[in-house]
Amino acid sequence: MIRVVLPxxxxxLAKVSGExxxxxxxxxxxxxxxxxxxxxxxxxxxxxxxxxxxxxxxxVRFFACEKDLxxxxxxxxxxxxVTTGREPFFVIGAMAGG
Amino acid sequence: MSGVRVLVGTRKGAFVLxxxxxxxxxxxxxxxxxxxxxxxxxxSPADPNRIFASQSTSWFGQLIQRSDDGGLxxxxxxxxxxxxxxxxxxxxxxxxxxxxxxARVWHLEPxxxxxxxxxxxxxxAALFRSADGGLSWSELSGLRGHDTGSAWQPGAGGMCLHxxxxxxxxxxxxxxxxxxxxxxxxxxxxxxxxxxxHGLHSEGLPDEDAEVGHCVHRIALHPSNPxxxxxxxxxxxxxxxxxxxxxxxxxxxxxxxFGFAIDVHAHEPETIYVVPITSDSEHFPPEGKLRVYRSRTxxxxxxxxxxxxxxxxxxxxxxxxxxxLDALEDCGVYFGTTGGQVxxxxxxGDSWEPIVRDLPAVLSVEVQTLA
Numbered sequence: 092m093i094r095v096v097l098p099x100x101x102x103x104l105a106k107v108s109g110e111x112x113x114x115x116x117x118x119x120x121x122x123x124x125x126x127x128x129x130x131x132x133x134x135x136x137x138x139x140x141x142x143x144x145x146x147x148x149x150x151v152r153f154f155a156c157e158k159d160l161x162x163x164x165x166x167x168x169x170x171x172x173v174t175t176g177r178e179p180f181f182v183i184g185a186m187a188g189g
Numbered sequence: 190m191s192g193v194r195v196l197v198g199t200r201k202g203a204f205v206l207x208x209x210x211x212x213x214x215x216x217x218x219x220x221x222x223x224x225x226x227x228x229x230x231x232x233s234p235a236d237p238n239r240i241f242a243s244q245s246t247s248w249f250g251q252l253i254q255r256s257d258d259g260g261l262x263x264x265x266x267x268x269x270x271x272x273x274x275x276x277x278x279x280x281x282x283x284x285x286x287x288x289x290x291x292a293r294v295w296h297l298e299p300x301x302x303x304x305x306x307x308x309x310x311x312x313x314a315a316l317f318r319s320a321d322g323g324l325s326w327s328e329l330s331g332l333r334g335h336d337t338g339s340a341w342q343p344g345a346g347g348m349c350l351h352x353x354x355x356x357x358x359x360x361x362x363x364x365x366x367x368x369x370x371x372x373x374x375x376x377x378x379x380x381x382x383x384x385x386x387h388g389l390h391s392e393g394l395p396d397e398d399a400e401v402g403h404c405v406h407r408i409a410l411h412p413s414n415p416x417x418x419x420x421x422x423x424x425x426x427x428x429x430x431x432x433x434x435x436x437x438x439x440x441x442x443x444x445x446x447f448g449f450a451i452d453v454h455a456h457e458p459e460t461i462y463v464v465p466i467t468s469d470s471e472h473f474p475p476e477g478k479l480r481v482y483r484s485r486t487x488x489x490x491x492x493x494x495x496x497x498x499x500x501x502x503x504x505x506x507x508x509x510x511x512x513x514l515d516a517l518e519d520c521g522v523y524f525g526t527t528g529g530q531v532x533x534x535x536x537x538g539d540s541w542e543p544i545v546r547d548l549p550a551v552l553s554v555e556v557q558t559l560a
Contacts, residue, residue, distance in 0.1 A: 100224060100249055104265065134265045138249040142269055143291070150248040184248045 093124055093169075094179040101139070101182065105132040110179055119174045121153050122165040125182075139182060154181040193515045194259065194557040195523055196240060197531055198227035201549035203242055205260040208544075212521055212535040215544045221263060222254065229296050229510055232557040236304035240557075241323055243294040243309075251293050253309075253323050266323035270294070270311055273330035279313065280342040289313045289333065296510060298353035301360065308379075310350030314341060314367040316379060329379035332365065337384060337401045344369040344404050344423075351509055352405070357412040364418065364433065369404035372420065374433050385433030389422060406449045407509040411458035419461050419488070421451035421509070426463055428488050439488020444475045450512035454537060455520040459487040462514075462522060462538060464507040472527075473504035481524070483538050497541035498532065505530070510553035517558055525551025 095111040102108065113127045122145075129136050136142060139151055145165075147153070152161040156170045156178050172178040195206040202220030221227075222244045233239040242254040242263070251270065254263040270291050281287035292312040300306035309317040309326065315333045317326040332338075332350075341348060352366035363375045364385075371386040389403045396402075404423035411417065420427040420436065425446050427436040440446035445465040454460035461484050467475045474480060479498045482491040505528035515521035522534045529548040532541045 098248075100246070104252070134252075137251070137268050141250070143271060148248065148250060 092176045093119055093127075093173060094176055095124060095128060096179045096181045098182060098184040100184065101135060104134045104138065107132075112176075119169045120166045121147075121160060121163075121169070121180075124169070124180055150185040150187075152181075152183040152185055154183055155179070191517060192559045193517065193521060194232070194237075194559060195513070195531065195533075195544070196230040196232065196242075196260065196553075196555045196557070197525055197548065197551055198230050198242070198510075198553035199525075199529070199549040199551050200226055203227040203230055203244075204545070204548060206531065206544050210517055212517075212533060217545055218260070220549075221260075222252075225252075226293075227552065228293060229553045229555075231297050231299055231555045233299040233304040233307075234301050235299070237557050237559060239299070239304045239322070241297045241299060241307055243297055245293040251291070253294065253297075255323050267319065267325045270309070270315075270317055270326050271328070272315060272333070273328040277333075278339060279348065280340055282343065284342075286339070289315070291315075292347060295349045295351045296353055298355065301355060301357060308353050308355070308363075310353050310365060312347045312349040313343070314348045314350040314370060316350060316353070316363075316365060318379070329375075331375070331380045332373060332382045335373070335382050335384070337370070340401065341367065341370040342402065352408050354408060354410060356410075356415045358415050362415075362432070364408055364410075366405040366408050366420075368406065369402060369423075371401045371403040372405050372408060372433055385429070386436070387434065388429075388436035389427065390425070391423065393423070407451050409452045409461070411453045414458045417458065417487070419451050419453060421448050421463055423447065423469060426451065426488060439484070441484070441489035441491055443482055443491050444480075448507075449509035450507050450524060452512045452514055452522075455514050455516040457485065457520075460485045460537070461488065462512065463491075464512065464524065466506060472506040477501055477503050479503040479505065479526075481522070481538055481541075494534075494538040494541070496539065497534075497543075503528075508552055510555075511551050513554050513556040515556045515558045521556065523554050523556055525554045527551065 191210040197204040202223040204219030207216045230242040238259045240256040244252045276289035278286035296310040298308040305322045316329045354364040356362035373382045406421045416432045418429040426440045428439045448466045481494040505526035512524040525531045527550040531544045
């Protein structure tokens with residue numbers, strides 16, 4: 092079981108309030124977690140990855156275990172602490188100020 | 190009892206403003222989709238309870254929302270806008286070829302008679318159609334595939350298809366406008382297109398009379414006379430009496446002929462409205478006075494409408510889709526500003542009152558006249 096923390100805007104779209112718990116087939120990676128997320132919440136299709144290129148949107152980041160996984164290959168294996176549910180996988184909306 | 194519903198898209202969400210036919214007391218609901226840009230909302234003429242909204246951010250992309258209860262509740266529908274075939278390229282700012290890339294939906298135009306059919310104008314410029322209430326979208330690629338398409342170039346705001354008008358007398362005829370490619374017309378429901386820019390002069394082009402490349406800001410028509418088109422171009426207010434085959438300038442005595450919004454009175458086909466803006470580098474009203482100008486002669490002769498509008502220290506802008514008119518007997522006129530005000534006139538523009546003063550920057554205003 093993978094625990095996923097979504098940014099506020101996506102929680103609102105998915106109509107969830109806390110963490111999302113997902114079962115992921117195969118070796119969990121950012122890509123497979125997002126696949127499972129989109130399957131469960133079709134409204135999130137296209138909001139985290141570009142629907143055409145399947146690339147992470149430029150203002151979306153992936154964090155886990157105090158590391159930024161955003162620039163890793165999207166199919167990189169997630170840390171064991173995430174795959175065992177001890178730590179969540181964070182989908183983050185990049186900060187913007189001004 | 191008759192009434193109106195004003196649909197307001199802003200930089201940070203959508204708002205729905207409701208009033209009875211007197212248009213004095215307003216019920217304001219929202220924000221819907223708080224924090225998201227809502228470029229446009231529009232109700233179906235065939236089913237006024239059905240409203241479509243374009244919701245987007247740079248973070249999470251594009252969604253289309255649909256309400257089937259007059260804006261009380263909303264559900265997301267389809268957001269897959271995939272260009273037909275191999276997208277090809279258009280010109281980038283530096284003149285190099287640039288792949289067509291979907292950015293957002295600028296304008297939604299529901300069908301006049303089918304609540305499930307809606308057109309979407311998008312950036313990078315293309316026209317999409319949904320025939321299932323917004324669940325799925327397919328491109329009318331004849332427009333982007335026009336011979337001139339590869340030469341189109343974005344304006345400073347992006348290469349957006351922002352105006353869509355389906356002729357009320359002939360649903361096969363569609364007008365669109367693109368910044369900064371110009372105006373186009375289809376007479377076969379969007380299969381094939383021709384540029385309709387003859388008579389436009391744009392000093393920003395090497396060939397001022399070029400077939401395409403003009404920065405058209407908005408087009409409007411009156412349903413009773415759909416061959417007469419009015420255009421607010423980047424500079425110049427223009428008129429066509431032959432469905433866009435040729436245009437002539439009707440800027441007349443306007444204090445500036447730069448602007449974005451233009452619209453037509455509900456009952457007087459020759460009465461039109463614009464909001465002059467100082468220039469393309471000073472996006473605020475001349476002299477800090479917010480003035481709507483009305484022509485009752487189809488252009489050239491304009492009168493300022495100022496009663497109730499700020500006449501000093503006003504430096505807001507009124508964007509291209511941010512003006513609309515209702516169809517009540519005393520025609521109502523509405524516009525929103527980048528300062529977050531939405532002004533209403535219940536007497537064809539003779540006097541104005543703010544409905545709200547402190548919304549986020551207003552991107553679009555549409556009005557539904559309710560039986």
